[in-house]
Amino acid sequence: MTTLLIADRDPNERTGISWLVSTCAIPYDRVLTAGTVTELLRALEAERPDVICIELDMVPKEDWERLKLLTSLYKPTVVVTTLEATFERALQGIELHAVDLWLKPQSPEHIRRTLTRCCQERMARGTARVEQADSLGSALSYRSLFLPLESPGKGLRLMLLQLEDTDKHGELLNFLETYPFREKPVLLPLSDVIVCIFSEEKDTPLSAGQEIGKRLLMDWEEQHAEPLSLVLYDSTDEMLSLNQKYRYAVEALDIRFFKGYRQISTVQNKVNWAVIDPFLTPAEQRAWVDMLHDGDREQLKQWMYRQFLHKAEPYPEPGLLRIRLTSILAQVRRFMKSQGLDEGALEEKYLRVFDTILYTPVLYRIVQDLLLFIYELLDSVTIHRDEARLDIVEQAIRYLEENYARADLRLEEVARHVDRSPAYFSSLLTQRHGVSFRQLLTTIRLREAERLLLSTRLSVQEVAERTGFVNANYFSKIFKEKSGTTPRSFRNQKKREKS
CATH class of the missing domain: 3.40.50.2300 (Response regulator)
Structure with a gap:
């Protein structure tokens, strides 16, 4: 037509x-x-x-x-x-x-x-073009890609296409077989990528190949939801074999680690990755320990963004960045252990994040998943600490309720019982109940004293001794300050109310 x-x-x-x-x-x-x-x-x-x-x-x-x-x-x-x-x-x-x-x-x-x-x-x-395409197709094969000296690469331009879900490459192949290329390429589908080989005239500009890639990507996305990335390899070195071009183009597929899918990457030479030290320095390890213990989410996010996002060429070798991310995860793991959170659901999520770092093809997704896991860990730490504080206070109250009758009961003894310093325990008690240790102990003793006055015939002296007060006079003084009446008057008043 x-x-x-x-x-x-x-x-x-x-x-x-x-x-x-x-x-x-x-x-x-x-x-x-x-x-x-x-x-x-x-x-x-x-x-x-x-x-x-x-x-x-x-x-x-x-x-x-x-x-x-x-x-x-x-x-x-x-x-x-x-x-x-x-x-x-x-x-x-x-x-x-x-x-x-x-x-x-x-x-x-x-x-x-x-x-x-x-x-x-x-x-x-x-x-003539159909005959030329048939001739090109018969001359190029999988041997051309994988055998170093099988086919010269002069006059051939490669485009590699890769879906995020490689199981759907059958759909991509069908799309390419019916796509209205001006010059039909040779299509060589592999398990994880589809190779398109174009025969180009000597003076065809690289921008023409880029235009084909942009149009193809746009047309694919109009019909399909599966993300696609493209690598256009067009070397100026006429001595390269097709196998060499293919190997360099495959290596360039890893650029999607930084750029993501729905992008076209154009390379004309071998990709030269930047070399970095993948391990955290002692200073960086200390910084991570401090940020995790402080729970500073904004500082953690900004550190990750500076280190891993918005990278410019030459990009670091992706494998080295994965190692660096696992080094960070090791610091997170130590923090989990220190907080007693290295089991259960958090442990399972930790293992999933580890797999994400190793296998997810796009860097920003790894960073996002790692940060979300750290945020969830910090939430769990807060809950765990609140529960721990609650347990400590409850343990202390139970100890007071069991030992209030002892006149020599002191703050230091109760703090030692819950394995905390007196100052820390006193502060924790005030935060939780809004009272001091002495006020709480006095409240427990007076509550028991009221019970004994109403349910027994014990004298005021005996009630004072059984509730930990030093003597009856001190007991009567404290009782009147709290209830507005003396122990004897309190007993008589309650008896009259019952009669």
């Missing part, structure tokens, strides 16, 4: 040439028209016409480079038209590799002959 595109601002010109093509039986299967440069560029990308007639006067300077790139990429036969017989217009025609320049008005006969010749040449070129 041969397609003609007529791009002219004058609707009469577009209509006239279209009519001429149809009435003279020039064998174009389709005739398209464009009245603006935007329509022209869109038609070039979407329809990829075989022959185009372009009015040079309709193309502004800011769109000229784009037009040159698209004509270089899709290689249509170009005819240019203009009202200005100037050197500048002739030079523009040369830049587009135009086969003819029409000065308006042009005779219908000349237009007919030119378009007929262009159509016939395109049809002949299409037949």
Whole structure:
């Protein structure tokens, strides 16, 4: 199928040439028209016409480079038209590799002959292109990729495509087999990547290959949700074999570790990874211990972002960064152990994060998962510490309730019982109950004293002795301060209320 595109601002010109093509039986299967440069560029990308007639006067300077790139990429036969017989217009025609320049008005006969010749040449070129593609396909095979001296790489450009879910490479292969490439590549699918080999003319710019990659990526994402990454390898070294180009291109696939999917990476030489020390220095280890114990989430996040995100070329070797991430995880592990949290659900999540560091193909996802795990760990530490504080206070209260009758019971003894310093235990008790140790002990003793006064016939002296007070006078004084009455009056009043 041969397609003609007529791009002219004058609707009469577009209509006239279209009519001429149809009435003279020039064998174009389709005739398209464009009245603006935007329509022209869109038609070039979407329809990829075989022959185009372009009015040079309709193309502004800011769109000229784009037009040159698209004509270089899709290689249509170009005819240019203009009202200005100037050197500048002739030079523009040369830049587009135009086969003819029409000065308006042009005779219908000349237009007919030119378009007929262009159509016939395109049809002949299409037949030759199919034969060339068949020849290229028969010359290139898996042996070409994997045997060092099997095939020269001169004139061959590689594009490697890889889905995040490699199990769906069958869908990607089907997509590529039906994709409307201008020059059909040889497709060699492997278990984790699909290799496209293009035969390129000597002067084809690298930007043309980039344009193919961008368009392919865009078209894939319009139809599929699975993330795709591309590597375009086009070395200037004509001595490289196809196997060498393939090995360098495969190594460049790891650039997605930094750039993520839905990207195209263009490389022209072997990737030179930057060398870094993957292990934390003693100062960095101390910094991590301090940040974890302080629970400073913002500081932890900023440290991780500085170390791992927004990297510029040359990128560090991905394997070394994975080692560095495991060194950080080792510090997190020590912190877990120090807090008694190295078991149960957190332990399982720790192991999953370890697998993430080793196998996840994109760096920012590893950083995100590691930070989320650290945040969850810090939350668990807070809960664990609160529970520990609660247990300590409850243990102390139970000890007081069992030993309140001893007049020599002191703060130091109770703190020693819960394995804390007196100052720390006293502060913890105040935070939890809002009272001092002495106030809590007195409250427990007075509560028991009230019970004994109401349920027994013990004297005030005996009640004081059984509740840990030094003597009856001190007991009566404290009792009156708290309840507003003496122990004897309290007993008599409660008896009268019952009777």
